[in-house]
Amino acid sequence: MSKRAANAGDDAASPKRGKQASPAASTTTTSSPDDDGWELKPSNVANQTINYIRTIVDGIAIPAGTEAKPMLRLSIGDPSVFGNLDTHSTISDAVAAAVKAGKSNGYGPAHGLPKAREAVVKATPCHPEHPITPNDVIIASGASGALVIAISGLCGAGDNILIPQPCFSLYITIAEHYGIKAQLYELDSQKHWECDLADMEKKIDKRTRAILVNNPGNPTGSNYSREHLTAVLALAAKHHLPVISDEIYGPMVWDGDFHSIATISTDVPVICISGIAKQQLVPGWRLGWMTIHDRAGRFERHGVHAGLMRLSQVIVGATTPIQAALPDILSKPPTAFFEKTKTTLKENGQYLEAAIAKIPGLRATKPQGAMYMMVEVVPGAFKELTDGTSFADKLLNEEFVFVLPGACFKADQFFRIVTAPPRDILTQAIDRLTVFCKRHHK
Amino acid sequence: MSKRAANAGDDAASPKRGKQASPAASTTTTSSPDDDGWELKPSNVANQTINYIRTIVDGIAIPAGTEAKPMLRLSIGDPSVFGNLDTHSTISDAVAAAVKAGKSNGYGPAHGLPKAREAVVKATPCHPEHPITPNDVIIASGASGALVIAISGLCGAGDNILIPQPCFSLYITIAEHYGIKAQLYELDSQKHWECDLADMEKKIDKRTRAILVNNPGNPTGSNYSREHLTAVLALAAKHHLPVISDEIYGPMVWDGDFHSIATISTDVPVICISGIAKQQLVPGWRLGWMTIHDRAGRFERHGVHAGLMRLSQVIVGATTPIQAALPDILSKPPTAFFEKTKTTLKENGQYLEAAIAKIPGLRATKPQGAMYMMVEVVPGAFKELTDGTSFADKLLNEEFVFVLPGACFKADQFFRIVTAPPRDILTQAIDRLTVFCKRHHK
Numbered sequence: 027m028s029k030r031a032a033n034a035g036d037d038a039a040s041p042k043r044g045k046q047a048s049p050a051a052s053t054t055t056t057s058s059p060d061d062d063g064w065e066l067k068p069s070n071v072a073n074q075t076i077n078y079i080r081t082i083v084d085g086i087a088i089p090a091g092t093e094a095k096p097m098l099r100l101s102i103g104d105p106s107v108f109g110n111l112d113t114h115s116t117i118s119d120a121v122a123a124a125v126k127a128g129k130s131n132g133y134g135p136a137h138g139l140p141k142a143r144e145a146v147v148k149a150t151p152c153h154p155e156h157p158i159t160p161n162d163v164i165i166a167s168g169a170s171g172a173l174v175i176a177i178s179g180l181c182g183a184g185d186n187i188l189i190p191q192p193c194f195s196l197y198i199t200i201a202e203h204y205g206i207k208a209q210l211y212e213l214d215s216q217k218h219w220e221c222d223l224a225d226m227e228k229k230i231d232k233r234t235r236a237i238l239v240n241n242p243g244n245p246t247g248s249n250y251s252r253e254h255l256t257a258v259l260a261l262a263a264k265h266h267l268p269v270i271s272d273e274i275y276g277p278m279v280w281d282g283d284f285h286s287i288a289t290i291s292t293d294v295p296v297i298c299i300s301g302i303a304k305q306q307l308v309p310g311w312r313l314g315w316m317t318i319h320d321r322a323g324r325f326e327r328h329g330v331h332a333g334l335m336r337l338s339q340v341i342v343g344a345t346t347p348i349q350a351a352l353p354d355i356l357s358k359p360p361t362a363f364f365e366k367t368k369t370t371l372k373e374n375g376q377y378l379e380a381a382i383a384k385i386p387g388l389r390a391t392k393p394q395g396a397m398y399m400m401v402e403v404v405p406g407a408f409k410e411l412t413d414g415t416s417f418a419d420k421l422l423n424e425e426f427v428f429v430l431p432g433a434c435f436k437a438d439q440f441f442r443i444v445t446a447p448p449r450d451i452l453t454q455a456i457d458r459l460t461v462f463c464k465r466h467h468k
Numbered sequence: 469m470s471k472r473a474a475n476a477g478d479d480a481a482s483p484k485r486g487k488q489a490s491p492a493a494s495t496t497t498t499s500s501p502d503d504d505g506w507e508l509k510p511s512n513v514a515n516q517t518i519n520y521i522r523t524i525v526d527g528i529a530i531p532a533g534t535e536a537k538p539m540l541r542l543s544i545g546d547p548s549v550f551g552n553l554d555t556h557s558t559i560s561d562a563v564a565a566a567v568k569a570g571k572s573n574g575y576g577p578a579h580g581l582p583k584a585r586e587a588v589v590k591a592t593p594c595h596p597e598h599p600i601t602p603n604d605v606i607i608a609s610g611a612s613g614a615l616v617i618a619i620s621g622l623c624g625a626g627d628n629i630l631i632p633q634p635c636f637s638l639y640i641t642i643a644e645h646y647g648i649k650a651q652l653y654e655l656d657s658q659k660h661w662e663c664d665l666a667d668m669e670k671k672i673d674k675r676t677r678a679i680l681v682n683n684p685g686n687p688t689g690s691n692y693s694r695e696h697l698t699a700v701l702a703l704a705a706k707h708h709l710p711v712i713s714d715e716i717y718g719p720m721v722w723d724g725d726f727h728s729i730a731t732i733s734t735d736v737p738v739i740c741i742s743g744i745a746k747q748q749l750v751p752g753w754r755l756g757w758m759t760i761h762d763r764a765g766r767f768e769r770h771g772v773h774a775g776l777m778r779l780s781q782v783i784v785g786a787t788t789p790i791q792a793a794l795p796d797i798l799s800k801p802p803t804a805f806f807e808k809t810k811t812t813l814k815e816n817g818q819y820l821e822a823a824i825a826k827i828p829g830l831r832a833t834k835p836q837g838a839m840y841m842m843v844e845v846v847p848g849a850f851k852e853l854t855d856g857t858s859f860a861d862k863l864l865n866e867e868f869v870f871v872l873p874g875a876c877f878k879a880d881q882f883f884r885i886v887t888a889p890p891r892d893i894l895t896q897a898i899d900r901l902t903v904f905c906k907r908h909h910k
Contacts, residue, residue, distance in 0.1 A: 064708045066737070066766050068775025069677070070624035071646055077781040080578070106574040113573055121789075122564040131555055131750045132548040136522070167609040167754070170783045182512035183625070183647075196782075203782055204513055205625075235511070266506045295508070308573045310788030312609065324508050333510025339519040340638075340645055341612045345787045346752030347563075 075203045078195040079434045086419065091426040098455045100443045101428045103244065105397060106307050110448040111370065113307040114363040120354035121311075121347060130350035136339040138165025138315070142349035149356045150298070150317045151286045162318040164338045165349060169274045169301040169314030171341070174200050176270045176297045176316055179334040181206040181235040187270075188229055188237040190221065192400065192437035194244045194272070209234065210436060215391055215402065219248035223261055236268050237261075239287060242275040245435045245442040246400055247375065247393030249279040255287045259294050268295040268325070274314070275304055277364075279395030280372040288319040295324050297334075302355060304397070305364065313344040313352070371397050374445040374452055381456040386467045388459075397446045400432070402439055408466045414441040420466070425458040517645045520637040521876045528861065533868040540897045542885045543870045545686065547839060548749050552890040553812060555749040556805040562796035563753075563789060572792035578781040580607025580757070584791035591798045592740070592759045593728045604760040606780045607791060611716045611743040611756030613783070616642050618712045618739045618758055621776040623648040623677040629712075630671055630679040632663065634842070634879035636686045636714070651676065652878060657833055657844065661690035665703055678710050679703075681729060684717040687877045687884040688842055689817065689835030691721040697729045701736050710737040710767075716756070717746055719806075721837030722814040730761040737766050739776075744797060746839070747806065755786040755794070813839050816887040816894055823898040828909045830901075839888045842874070844881055850908045856883040862908070867900040 059065035083101075091097035105111045124130050130139070137143070143160035152158055166172040173196065181187050183205030189197045191210035198208040211226040213219040221239065239258060241250045250258075262269050269287060277284045288296045301314025318325060318334065325331040348355075375393035382390035387407030393399045403417045411417045414432035418441045421427050432440030443455075501507035525543075533539035547553045566572050572581070579585070585602035594600055608614040615638065623629045625647030631639045633652035640650040653668040655661040663681065681700060683692045692700075704711050711729060719726040730738045743756025760767060760776065767773040790797075817835035824832035829849030835841045845859045853859045856874035860883045863869050874882030885897075 060764075060766065060769070064764075064766055066708075066710065066770040066772055068770070068772050069621055069627065071620045072624075072772075072775030072779055075775075075778045075782060077578075077778065080781055102575075104574045112570055118567050118570055122567045125560050125564045125567065128554055128560060131752050132546045133544075133751050136519075167613070167783050171609070174783055178513045179511055182514075185511070199782060203779075204511075266508075268508065309575050310573050312784070312787050322502075322506075324502065324506055327502070328508040328510070330508055330510050330514075333514030333517075336517045336519065337514055337645075339522055340517060340641060341609050341616055341783075342754070345754050345790065348787065 071203060074205065075199065077199050078436075079430070082431065082434050086422065088428065089423055089426060095426045095458070097426045097428060098451055098458070099428045100447060100451075100455055101430045103397065103444055104309050105304060105367070105446040106309060108447045108451070111307055111367055111446060114359040116358035117306055117308065117355050120351035120358065124347035124350040130346045132346065134343065134346045134349060136342050137335055138163060138343055139346065139349040142352040145353040145356045146315050146317065150300070151289045152319065153289050153291060153321070156319065156321060158317055158319060162320065163315055164318075164334060165313065165315045165343050166338065167314070167341065167344055168312040169272070169299050169303060170196060170200075171312070171343070172299045172301070172314045172316040173197065173270075173272065175334055175337045176299065177201055177206065177236075177238075178204050179330065179337050180268060180270070180297075185233045185235045186231070187235060188226060190238070190240055190243075192245055192432060192435035192440065194240060195435055197238055197272075198436075207233075213243075213246060213248070215400070218392065218394060219243055219246035219400075220250065220254050221258055223257060226258075227261060227265075230265050230267070234265070234267060236270055238270045238272065240272040241287070242273075242279050242284065242395030243398075244275065244396055245398045245430075245432075245437070246391070247396050247398045247445070249282055249284060249394035251282060252285045252290060255285055255290050259287065259291050262294045268297065270297045270299065272299045274300055275396040276300055278305060278368055278371065278397070280368060281392070281394035284395065288317065291319060291321050293321050295320050295322070295330075302352075305367070306355060306359070307367065311345070311348055313348050371445050374447075374449065375399060377449070378443060378445060378452060378456070382459075385460050385463045387463050393445060397444060399443045399445055400437065400440045401443060403441065405439065407468060408463075409468055411466055413438045417441060421459070421462055425462050427455050427458050427462075513645060516647065517641065519641050520878075521872070524873065524876050528864065530870065531865055531868060537868045537900070539868045539870060540893055540900070541870045542889060542893075542897055543872045545839065545886060546751050547746060547809070547888040548751060550889045550893070553749055553809055553888060556801040558800035559748055559750065559797050562793035562800065566789035566792040572788040574788065575784065576788045576791060578784050579777055580605060580785055581788065581791040581794075584794040587795040587798050588757050588759065592742070593731045594761065595731050595733060595763075598761065598763060600759055600761060604762065605757055606760075606776060607755065607757045607785050608780065609756070609783065609786050610754040611714070611741050611745060612638060612642075613754070613785070614741045614743070614756045614758040615639065615712075615714065617776055617779045618741065619643055619648065619678075619680075620646050621772065621779050622710060622712070622739075627675050627677045628673070629677060630668060632680065632682055632685075634687055634874060634877035634882065635682060637877055639680055639682075639714075640878075649675070655685075655688060655690070657842070660834065660836060661685055661688035661842075662692065662696050663700055665699055668700075669703055669707075672707050672709070676707070676709060678712055680712045680714065682714040683729070684715075684721050684726065684837030685840075686717065686838055687840045687872075687874075687879070688833070689838050689840045689887070691724055691726060691836035693724060694727045694732060697727055697732050701729065701733050704736045710739065712739045712741065714741045716742055717838040718742055720747060720810055720813065720839070722810060723834070723836035726837065730759065733761060733763050735763050737762050737764070737772075747809070748797060748801070749809065753787070753790055755790050813887050816889075816891065817841060819891065820885060820887060820894060820898070824901075827902050827905045829905050835887060839886060841885045841887055842879065842882045843885060845883065847881065849910060850905075851910055853908055855880045859883060863901070863904055867904050869897050869900050869904075
């Protein structure tokens, strides 16, 4: 089995890069000491740090495609790689100018330059009675960096955190890195992937320290209603649990409005995660943040706010020239720039949903936001292809269409399609998917 | 006591930024539950994450200075803030061009873009019989990010790591964040701050997993000889311990040559830490790396190499346009650029050493590299001023000269002077230091 390139990223390999074998995957390891007395081993932290997407993707042999059927990659959650969605010139100009000006080359405060945190405050929707200040913002190395601080700030080894299933599996990676148990609660594919509140409540125990919600959803493409988020908050309040809300796909929705859970909470402390990766189409720039909506001042009173600040001092955040440009990045691009992305994702999502509805054996779920769509492999519909993993594997090898098996997101019966690519790539993929399903359907 | 601005950075506040009170310092916390049943607390990880410099500096009331005596800050280890040492135009041009080109906005591999890792290989001194490949490089969010991966990859909770005393205290912060014990070994101020090998050996026990060495040294300004590094390696080999060598100040030396410990090791696995913060004068850009010099293939055989790679997948490294520009950053600036920095630091260091030798009650140690100098407060020399903390505090409040007390580096009898500022600032500082010492000398 040929190993795939050692590419990473948010959740799947870029098609552009990498020729080397994955060092992680290609290493043959042994736990017996060397003859000369050396006895090395990775630490427990290293052993319990598993990126599930990488582990699965690194195990997939990726064929080259053919001239007639070039490889179609609908796997990577990176809107910038397909060439149809570029960042706006006001964004790159602002950063290039900050770099050339040379006034922002020094260390910034660990939780971010004041002007960057002020810009985040301006751009963050809040509850009308509870505005935030720049001291409620921590700029981090990507939204992932902010998630590390939030999860490790609220939960410690032996605690647990409620995490949706399916989910962006980095949540689990971060939790397990710190010896925190990822307690998975179900999302309901029949109800636009809403949280199954009964299941969520069942999973809460004495060691539960926080509830993580992801809205708009990856890999689900869901967009939660105000009513649903209110119900989540009611459950959090009943059990006195703070909420971490990953809102990196922020207002990238078209079916209903986007509601930040921070705008709804009246009592539950909320940490919102966001950044410039997806909306501004620059995931590689690694600038994200958390906003701390400390309803009722509980985080401050009990030292949690101070603890989050201390955690931000370990690796000292994001690139300063990009921080210096953040006021421009968040204010200069015209509405049309964001609308173009949203329209592309909406129309692609609608196209895919309608097209997949006609393919035997598949059941698409409706994307309402973000840049993903989950497709269920109907149990029993295919010979041999019993789940998302076997389906995705065969599809890749027979039709050179690369979708991520749902196992990457703890949803075995599904596969995930990225809805960001240009339409002609999607129509080719649908054509091949149709042929493939007809061939394998019982 | 007025609180200082919430600035962080490598190790001390920038004079330029921040007006808010430190959130960490200004928060009054309580551990008793709220009346309504909420019982929040920071995690054990947050509680054991202490940035010692910030904790000390945040507790210092910083006066404003006067018109006659403006504040002189010799505290911050950031060469870019004084205005006399700017990065080179080839460096900022390369990054600005990468940003404008828009070809590097997507996710890179977790351990770095291939071309960035290739550039690091080219720039890294190796043992002639053991070259490294791009798979031995992990690009990270600053050298700090690389240190997090290296320390947590080799040591786990309950283990210990040997760390120099005095030291850049982030080593301790990172270790304690993971529940790793920082086992301090002494550096000898009488021998150019060489490692006290007898003390180092005494501190090794069954739970010791690695030896951390810092060369050139912060806060010591030391530059270790080939012989000394060979002796350190012999001790590491005897006890079968890998070495983490923080070489972020790389070739910034003038008293003797710089020797990377990786060029000397014939048997001991070495992880070297470096980056563009100090030599290229852009600490805020947050691009650092580790190079894995896996002598005898031990890391690979025992899964340590794979563990380090897995750890790199948690927050996904450094800003991609800066990675894309790294080949230019590391090859384009002319030798004169590096020489200017080195000459400034050398001449400033020599000036300070000679000037302090004439001040009663102080004992300077000779800077051989990096951008620091440690000054000992001679025990018993002053009325009241018994250690580095009381000395630095009084100096700040009477003379508006800000130096960091040695307690920031676990060296109570010393204070640290940054040698990077323009000479006129240093001469003013020496004048005030002289007056101050004469006034307080017994």
